[in-house]
């Protein structure tokens with residue numbers, strides 16, 4: 540019997556990037572397999588862009604090994620780039636050209652014959668829901684439309700690997716969901732996707748596997764649900780209670796507890812049996828008249844994993860749970 544293993548599209552070993560004395564990417568290793576959506580998740584300044592720029596050949600590595608399509612990026616940059624699509628963080632569309640012209644100009648970089656370029660451009664306009672804007676000047680587009688055009692433009696060479704750096708930053712929820720839908724469709728049609736993001740919802744929605752990065756280093760890697768299961772379990776019970784009372788709650792909840800976080804007046808208890816734990820605790824809280832200013836039972840998410848690993852939320856907020864969750 541023969542088994543076929545998925546092909547590795549990107550392989551990074553001890554990949555390092557320094558700017559002078561500062562190490563932005565510190566000995567990172569990961570593998571991206573064919574057909575998956577792989578996430579680089581981390582807060583601002585974690586090193587995601589520096590890492591992605593090495594993968595798409597825009598920035599040389601300082602140390603380590605990096606292959607894309609099984610070829611070393613520094614020796615085969617041209618061949619690799621022909622098979623890649625890149626959506627950089629900054630919007631670098633030509634604002635004075637029309638939507639269609641932006642696609643055609645980009646196609647010319649790949650030396651596509653004009654008839655093929657037009658055919659693909661219209662396919663992309665349909666796919667990205669921009670056909671009615673084909674002749675509009677880019678300056679007239681909304682932020683969401685511009686982002687869809689930037690992503691569409693990166694598809695003109697039918698890339699096998701699409702690399703997106705923070706593809707939905709600055710978009711409203713509707714525009715963000717529209718981008719997510721298109722990325723899922725691309726993945727379903729076989730495109731491998733590498734995505735940097737600081738949005739947990741985005742990572743959970745799109746990524747089959749991810750690495751969580753902070754200060755240039757990998758904190759964790761794996762399948763989002765597995766990471767949640769490993770570190771925090773299924774439920775978080777947030778409680779507003781003064782630090783001197785928190786030990787009592789920890790003691791009462793010990794039989795249910797998978798892990799916990801104490802940040803100032805916030806206590807978060809993680810458990811796979813959240814509702815049972817909350818019932819049990821509430822009986823004891825009522826029995827002893829323990830002053831609890833608020834409480835909320837909710838499903839856990841990747842933010843909890845990040846908090847568990849670093850003691851901070853992904854958006855740099857220490858403590859003040861109620862506030863930080865509302866602000867997201």
Ligand SMILES: Nc1ncnc2c1ncn2[C@@H]1O[C@H](COP(=O)(O)OP(=O)(O)OP(=O)(O)O)[C@@H](O)[C@H]1O
Pocket residue numbers: 558561563581582583584585586587588589590705737
């Ligand atoms: N050209 C450069 N010269 C010096 N330092 C740099 C350079 N580029 C990035 N850095 C530093 O490297 C660190 C990582 O930056 P990077 O842009 O990779 O992070 P990031 O995770 O992509 O963050 P963001 O989401 O804000 O883009 C930051 O501290 C940044 O200031």
